[in-house]
Each structure stands twice: as C-alpha cells, then as structure tokens.
Amino acid sequence: MQxxxxxxxxxxxxxxxxxxxxxxxxxxKTGSDFSLANRSLNSAGVSWVIIGTLVGGVSTIGTVQTAYTHGLSAWIFTLGSGISCFLLGCFFAKALREEGVVTVSEYLGNYFGKNFRYYSSAFxxxxxxxxxxxxxxAAMAILQSVFAFSYTTSVFITMALIAVFVVSGGIAGAGTVGKIKFYxxxxxxxxxxxxxxxxxxxISEILSRLPQDKNMLSLFSYGTKTAVLDMTSMLVGVLSTQIYLQAIFSAKDVKEARNGAFLSAVIIPPIGILGIIIGLYLRAYFPEVAANSAQAFPFFLNHTFPPLISAFFSAGILLIVLGTGTGLVLGVTTNIYTDFISKISLISDKISALMLLRLCGLFILFLSSCIVFSGLDSTILKWSYMSMGLRGSSIFAGLWVLSFMKSYKNSKLxxxxxxxxxxxxxLFNVA
Incomplete structure (x- = not known):
C-alpha cells in the first residue's frame, strides 16, 4: 500500500x-437524453464522446508497454483510431446522422431486414x-496497487464507480468524461x-541506446502481417462500434457529426506518439522493466515524479480506464434496449424508458462482475483480440454496402x- x-x-x-x-x-430527464443527448451535441461534444470511450488504457499503459517491447509499432492503435475517425467523417457520418436512428444495427435493419438488425446487434x-x-x-489492478484491496472489494468498487457514471450522465455524461479525459x-x-x-x-541520445538487433523505428517491427491485420482490425472495429457511432447519432446535425469525427482524428494520434517517447526512454535506460513490461508506465510515474504528482496522475489514469468502461456499457445498453427491450410493449408501457435504460446498464455491469468473479476473465482476456473483429464482422460490411454499393442492398446473395x-x-479465430 502507498x-x-x-x-x-x-x-x-x-x-x-x-x-x-x-x-x-x-x-x-428522458430516454432520449440518456441515449442521444436529445440529438444536441456540437462537434466538440461528438468528439468528447468518441475520445471518452475510444482512448483508454490501451492508448496510455498499452502504448507505453508496446513501445518498450517493439518501438514505433505501438502507434498502430492510436494511429488506426485517428484514421478510422477521419474515414467516419468523410464517408459515413452524413448517411448515419441523416437516417435518424439510435443504433447502427437499427440503421442496417432498415435495409437488410429486422432479423439482421437483431443478429448484428447481438454480435x-x-x-x-x-x-x-x-x-x-484494468481498474481493479489500479485499485489493488494503490489500496491493496482484496479481489472481491476491487470488483465491487469498480462496479460502483462505473455505475455512478453510467446512471448519472448517459451519453452526455460520457461526453463530459471524455472532455476531462482529454485534458x-x-x-x-x-x-x-x-x-x-x-x-x-x-531523442537522438535515446535512439542511440536502443537495441541494434531490431528495427524499433518501424511501424511493422513485430511483423508486417500482424501489424497490417491489427491496423485493419482497428479501422473496421472502430467504424462498427455502437458507442462511437452513437456519438454521430447524437450530433445536432450532419455538419456537427462530421466535424466531431474530424476533431477526434486530429486529437487521438498524438497521444500515441507521446506514449512511444516514454516507452523508448524506458527501454533505453531501464532494461529491468522487461521482466514486467505491462508495468512500464506505472513504473515510470512512480520512479520519475514525486508521490503527490504520481498520485494525481494515477487518479487520472483510473478515470481514463473507468471512462472507457462507462462508454462501452452505454453502447451495450443502448443496443439491448433499443433493438430488443423497447420492442416488448408490456415492459416498456409500465416502466419509463430512462428507468429501463438505467436498469439495463446496471444489469450489464452486474453481469460483467459475475464474469470476473467466476474466474472466466482470464479466458475472456485471451479472446479480447476478437472484440474489434466481432463488431466489425457484424457491422462493417453492411455499412460499406450502404455507403458505396447501395444498389445491391436487396441481393439475397x-x-x-x-x-x-x-x-x-x-471459426477462423478459434480453430
């Protein structure tokens, strides 16, 4: 304990x-406020929602770790995120915002049928x-390192903290978290x-001290094939994830939606460059970190800054992780409520939309904590690389068709x- x-x-x-x-x-005040901020977000608000969910532990702790082990290839996540947001603004924002939907699955269902809406929403x-x-x-790891909490206590505190953010603010709250996270x-x-x-x-001195047996200044330093696949997964996954597209749906109009995506494209990639500088510095001067590279950034904070500054920064990192978790919960909640629960009139007639959305969010949190308690979390972490792919496989092809090949939308093939x-x-990933 500290x-x-x-x-x-x-x-x-x-x-x-x-x-x-x-x-x-x-x-x-209403379900629309919770899910879409009553479609009132300006370009900055759209960007804050995207940043609040997309930029998290991977963009900070993960980038520093990968930069330490592989170098410049650590930029793939934030660079891919920026390119995805640029493509979102260029080719998809107009059609998505004009459709006036709540979920991306609803948008696809309008053209490919309601059964495909449910199918894509589930994946x-x-x-x-x-x-x-x-x-x-990730949040539990921070709580345990700072307070030496037990595993059980860390689960409950993490669930409670995310619940506060989810229940209180909805998509507008996610935007506020995103703004604070940005700073x-x-x-x-x-x-x-x-x-x-x-x-x-x-930088010259740092680079001169790096290992000479590997090209750490290559974007493909851990393998061209793997790097290309990772970049592709990022591009497809970001363009297929409900919570990022939900920011577009929440925009005041097409112009604000598009500019919000462009603003995110500018803001996100530099964060990766900053993380790479930190990781390369650690690799040059602290070879002992190699024994546990996942702790590279926490090691840097505790080793470099006075305890008071380190504590402030660690609190900020916890918020960054919780903000990403909150946005993802909101995305799942919106999907489940809009695509499934709201269709059950018996339930929706008796309970307000806002209450149902909040209850659904709390249920998702509870289910997440049950998975962690069950001990299956280690298996799920091994499947984490499938997360972006699952979203992309169910959404991206349909988005592409509606954006560039709309004349084929009725083809049974x-x-x-x-x-x-x-x-x-x-099948390809579990084989």
Whole structure:
C-alpha cells in the first residue's frame, strides 16, 4: 500500500475529477437524453464522446508497454483510431446522422431486414461486452496497487464507480468524461514525454541506446502481417462500434457529426506518439522493466515524479480506464434496449424508458462482475483480440454496402454473405 499522503491525494483528486464528470446528471430527464443527448451535441461534444470511450488504457499503459517491447509499432492503435475517425467523417457520418436512428444495427435493419438488425446487434454487443470485462480488470489492478484491496472489494468498487457514471450522465455524461479525459491525457502524457526527453538527453541520445538487433523505428517491427491485420482490425472495429457511432447519432446535425469525427482524428494520434517517447526512454535506460513490461508506465510515474504528482496522475489514469468502461456499457445498453427491450410493449408501457435504460446498464455491469468473479476473465482476456473483429464482422460490411454499393442492398446473395461473416470470423479465430 502507498503512503498515507499518497492515498489522500489520490482520493481527493479522483473525487473532484469525478464530481466534474457527473455534473451533467441533472440534464438527463428522458430516454432520449440518456441515449442521444436529445440529438444536441456540437462537434466538440461528438468528439468528447468518441475520445471518452475510444482512448483508454490501451492508448496510455498499452502504448507505453508496446513501445518498450517493439518501438514505433505501438502507434498502430492510436494511429488506426485517428484514421478510422477521419474515414467516419468523410464517408459515413452524413448517411448515419441523416437516417435518424439510435443504433447502427437499427440503421442496417432498415435495409437488410429486422432479423439482421437483431443478429448484428447481438454480435456487436458481445464484442463490446468483452471489452468491458477488460476495463474492469484494468481498474481493479489500479485499485489493488494503490489500496491493496482484496479481489472481491476491487470488483465491487469498480462496479460502483462505473455505475455512478453510467446512471448519472448517459451519453452526455460520457461526453463530459471524455472532455476531462482529454485534458488529463494530454497533461499526463505531455509532461511525461517531455520529462523522458529531458532525462534521456534528447531523442537522438535515446535512439542511440536502443537495441541494434531490431528495427524499433518501424511501424511493422513485430511483423508486417500482424501489424497490417491489427491496423485493419482497428479501422473496421472502430467504424462498427455502437458507442462511437452513437456519438454521430447524437450530433445536432450532419455538419456537427462530421466535424466531431474530424476533431477526434486530429486529437487521438498524438497521444500515441507521446506514449512511444516514454516507452523508448524506458527501454533505453531501464532494461529491468522487461521482466514486467505491462508495468512500464506505472513504473515510470512512480520512479520519475514525486508521490503527490504520481498520485494525481494515477487518479487520472483510473478515470481514463473507468471512462472507457462507462462508454462501452452505454453502447451495450443502448443496443439491448433499443433493438430488443423497447420492442416488448408490456415492459416498456409500465416502466419509463430512462428507468429501463438505467436498469439495463446496471444489469450489464452486474453481469460483467459475475464474469470476473467466476474466474472466466482470464479466458475472456485471451479472446479480447476478437472484440474489434466481432463488431466489425457484424457491422462493417453492411455499412460499406450502404455507403458505396447501395444498389445491391436487396441481393439475397449479399444478405447470405452478411449473415455468414460473423460465424466464419469466429471459426477462423478459434480453430
């Protein structure tokens, strides 16, 4: 456990940051407010929602770790995210926003039939759910390292923290979290990168100390085939994930939707570059980190900064992880409610849409915690690489057809192909 002063700073910092994040709770009055912010988001609001969910532990802890082990290829996640957002703004935002739907599955169902709507929604939700469990474990790791909580206590606290963000703010709350995450991310990553350059004697000195037996300045340093597949998964997965597209659906109009996607495309990739600088510095000067490269960034924070600053930064990282988990829960919740529960009139007539959405979100959280408690989480983590692919296999092909080949939308052969992509993808990955 950390020192008493460290714990106090961590708790106070996280409390006040969280207080800012949930301030939008009073604005949520209806189901439309919860799911779509009443379609009122400007371009910045759209970008905050995307950043709040897309940029998380992988963009910080994961990027530093991969930069330490492989170098520049650590940029694939944030670079791929930026390119995806650019493509979203260029080719998909207009059609998605003009359709006036709530879920991407609903959009596809309008053209390929209601059965495909349910089918694609189920796979999309499953892909996001896998990612929720991963965020659970990441947040628990931070809580255990700071407070030495037991496994059970960490699960309950993580569930409670995400529940507060989910229930209070909905999509508007996710946007507020995203805005705060943006500032926290850039403060933490920029200061850390500048300190790395200063302590490392500049980028030239750092590069000269890297291993000469591998090209750590190549985007394909861990294998061209693997890197290309990873980039493709990012491009397809981001363009197929409900919560990112939900930001587009929540925009005030097409212009705001498109500009929000473009703003995200500009903001996200530099975060990866900052993480790479930190990772390369650690690789050059701290070879002992290789024994547990996953702890590279926490090692850097604790080794480089005074305890008070390290505590503040650690509280920020916890918010970053929880924000991503919150956005994913909102995405799954919106899918399940809009595509399935709202169709059951007996339930929807007796309970308000807002209450159903909140209950659905809490159920998703409860189910996630049950998976963690069951001990299946280690297996699910091995399947995490399938998360983006599951979303992409069920959504992306349909989006592509409606954007570029709309004249073929009624083809029975095309419909058969769309149904077959998800099971084929799963078979290839479990074989």
């Amino acid at each position: 020192s008493f002063l460290y714990l106090v700073v961590f708790i106070v910092s996280f409390f006040f940051i969280s207080l800012l994040a949930v301030k939008s709770s009073g604005k949520v 999309n939700s499953t892909g996001m759910f896998i990612h929720i469990v991963g965020q659970f474990l 926290m991310l850039y403060i933490i990553m920029f200061i850390s990168a500048m300190v790395s350059l200063y302590k490392g004697g500049g 095309l419909h058969f192909f769309l149904y077959m992509i998800p099971p084929i993808y799963i």
